[in-house]
Amino acid sequence: MIKSTITESKKLNHPLPDLTYFVKMTHPSSHLFEVGLQIEHWSDSVLNLKMPVWTPGSYLVREYSRHIQDFKAVSKDKQKKLLSQKVGKNHWEVETKEVDNILITYRVFANELTVRTNHLDDTHGYFNGAALFYFLPGLESTPITVEIIPPNSTWKVSTPLPAIPGKVNQFYAKDFDTLVDSPFEIGNHGVYSFEVLGKPHQYSIWGTGNIQPNKLIEDTKKIIEAEANLFGGLPYDDYLFILHLTHKSFGGLEHKNSCSLIYSRFYFRDTEKYNRFLQLVAHEFFHLWNVKRIKPKAIENFNYEQENYTPSLWFSEGTTSYYDTIIPLRAGIYNPKKFLEILGKEITRFLMTPGRKVQPLSESSFDAWIKLYRRDNNSDNCQISYYLKGELVSLLLDLLIRAKHQNKRSLDNVMVQMWEQYGKSEIGFTPHQLQQVIESVADMDLQSFFNLYVDSTEELPFNKYLNPFGLQLKPIMEDENMPYLGIKVQSENNKEIIKFVEKGSPASLEGIDPEDELLAINGIRVTADQLNERLKDHQADEIISVSVFHQDELRTFSVTLGQPQPSGYEIVQIENPSSVQQENLRGWLGKI
Numbered sequence: 018m019i020k021s022t023i024t025e026s027k028k029l030n031h032p033l034p035d036l037t038y039f040v041k042m043t044h045p046s047s048h049l050f051e052v053g054l055q056i057e058h059w060s061d062s063v064l065n066l067k068m069p070v071w072t073p074g075s076y077l078v079r080e081y082s083r084h085i086q087d088f089k090a091v092s093k094d095k096q097k098k099l100l101s102q103k104v105g106k107n108h109w110e111v112e113t114k115e116v117d118n119i120l121i122t123y124r125v126f127a128n129e130l131t132v133r134t135n136h137l138d139d140t141h142g143y144f145n146g147a148a149l150f151y152f153l154p155g156l157e158s159t160p161i162t163v164e165i166i167p168p169n170s171t172w173k174v175s176t177p178l179p180a181i182p183g184k185v186n187q188f189y190a191k192d193f194d195t196l197v198d199s200p201f202e203i204g205n206h207g208v209y210s211f212e213v214l215g216k217p218h219q220y221s222i223w224g225t226g227n228i229q230p231n232k233l234i235e236d237t238k239k240i241i242e243a244e245a246n247l248f249g250g251l252p253y254d255d256y257l258f259i260l261h262l263t264h265k266s267f268g269g270l271e272h273k274n275s276c277s278l279i280y281s282r283f284y285f286r287d288t289e290k291y292n293r294f295l296q297l298v299a300h301e302f303f304h305l306w307n308v309k310r311i312k313p314k315a316i317e318n319f320n321y322e323q324e325n326y327t328p329s330l331w332f333s334e335g336t337t338s339y340y341d342t343i344i345p346l347r348a349g350i351y352n353p354k355k356f357l358e359i360l361g362k363e364i365t366r367f368l369m370t371p372g373r374k375v376q377p378l379s380e381s382s383f384d385a386w387i388k389l390y391r392r393d394n395n396s397d398n399c400q401i402s403y404y405l406k407g408e409l410v411s412l413l414l415d416l417l418i419r420a421k422h423q424n425k426r427s428l429d430n431v432m433v434q435m436w437e438q439y440g441k442s443e444i445g446f447t448p449h450q451l452q453q454v455i456e457s458v459a460d461m462d463l464q465s466f467f468n469l470y471v472d473s474t475e476e477l478p479f480n481k482y483l484n485p486f487g488l489q490l491k492p493i494m495e496d497e498n499m500p501y502l503g504i505k506v507q508s509e510n511n512k513e514i515i516k517f518v519e520k521g522s523p524a525s526l527e528g529i530d531p532e533d534e535l536l537a538i539n540g541i542r543v544t545a546d547q548l549n550e551r552l553k554d555h556q557a558d559e560i561i562s563v564s565v566f567h568q569d570e571l572r573t574f575s576v577t578l579g580q581p582q583p584s585g586y587e588i589v590q591i592e593n594p595s596s597v598q599q600e601n602l603r604g605w606l607g608k609i
């Protein structure tokens with residue numbers, strides 16, 4: 018954090034200023050939040066205001082200040098306009114000589130409905146602190162009061178921040194980090210309170226759909242209990258789930274005492290889709306330990322003005338993804354068979370991503386800021402998600418530890434030790450310290466494991482780790498008669514557009530490009546829907562002609578088709594497993 022010397026000296030000689038944010042929404046349908054910052058007991062000659070460029074949990078510079086308009090600064094008492102100027106994309110400077118009360122006002126356009134941005138319309142207001150509030154460099158630890166002024170008396174406020182006793186819609190944040198970590202939901206949303214392990218919890222649900230709140234609460238309780246059981250209790254006083262139901266969406270953002278979730282409104286009756294939502298709940302909830310308190314060193318203290326690089330997101334996100342799969346199993350939401358089916362699908366996604374051979378896991382984590390959230394049509398050829406590979410490396414580690422210690426130890430012990438050693442005191446861990454904890458639980462040197470599977474692109478040896486549990490990975494050949502071309506095609510406005518060309522595939526070897534418009538195979542028109550069927554009319558090693566428009570130019574390629582490829586992978590039990598293998602599997606997943 019940037020700390021000016023003026024501010025440092027001020028801190029020594031003067032009391033901290035009082036900071037109060039007011040958030041009004043007079044015309045919600047304008048999508049404009051009207052924000053006021055009142056500063057009292059100010060004593061510096063210059064006031065610096067900075068808007069975060071990103072929000073923790075979503076590792077992308079989003080430039081929140083681009084939504085700010087109508088900035089004004091006045092002395093509150095004298096109502097005198099104060100001179101101000103922008104000195105950076107997210108940085109405002111205000112002259113405050115001999116002014117001790119300041120009122121800053123501005124408006125923030127809020128029409129992006131995601132968990133990490135702001136949304137205001139005539140049905141509700143939702144915001145994240147990083148996308149709405151300035152911080153005062155050097156004064157980040159000053160307490161802040163937030164007052165919400167809804168457009169009418171029927172709108173209520175849900176936030177994990179504590180309410181100030183005796184005040185209406187006023188909340189207390191002990192510092193700027195806490196303000197950023199506390200989303201607000203304002204409107205006529207449904208509020209559902211429940212208790213788990215003696216602590217109050219709440220769902221605040223905006224939007225309608227086929228959700229069944231009582232069932233959701235029962236299943237959420239089981240998830241909370243399973244995770245509390247792993248870590249030994251719940252490290253908060255109360256917890257808030259903000260849930261947005263919308264057209265078609267999926268996402269979550271974790272906080273210390275809350276999370277924001279967004280999901281498709283009609284995805285709650287279908288069991289598969291509902292279970293996917295419960296995995297999202299398990300994921301965001303697990304984060305209250307892993308990443309909100311057990312933090313990589315690089316984000317021990319957030320720098321809100323730039324990228325915060327760490328090679329350890331594979332643990333913060335990937336290991337959390339492994340647990341979002343296994344926790345619902347432990348909570349009785351689904352059975353071991355379903356769990357293995359989900360894992361098989363994750364392994365399929367991994368093995369169908371050629372980028373796994375290009376980008377190491379630690380590099381994927383480090384480059385999150387420029388790659389994971391900025392995908393293009395070559396991404397799958399050169400990147401691997403730290404969520405996905407991190408999940409599968411966590412699976413291997415869990416299996417390795419369990420097999421070596423006959424299930425008396427597991428990745429759970431790693432989580433508990435990380436919690437005891439780093440999480441409880443919120444001391445950031447380094448990659449080396451993480452490896453040390455895993456090695457101490459496994460009771461073995463894992464340097465070569467980390468070299469191969471975290472820091473390089475060696476293939477993950479699934480069968481080696483599944484075998485002690487009597488399991489193996491099996492390719493699924495849905496279309497044994499379909500030779501391999503290596504393109505993905507989508508119909509867009511009556512055009513068949515090639516969206517992906519797999520690196521090393523027959524199509525890529527001849528020079529077919531993503532965004533080419535697919536026209537014909539062997540001179541006859543072909544559509545995205547027909548492509549696979551048409552390929553089945555041919556054999557591997559046969560040469561076909563593929564015609565496309567490449568930037569409006571007609572091109573015809575002679576492509577030699579390849580051998581049929583697996584359409585996926587599944588985890589199956591081996592024939593005649595030994596009693597040790599059966600015992601190991603039971604210890605891991607329970608009775609199958």
Ligand SMILES: [Zn+2]
Nearest residue numbers: 300304334337
């Ligand atoms: Zn996550």
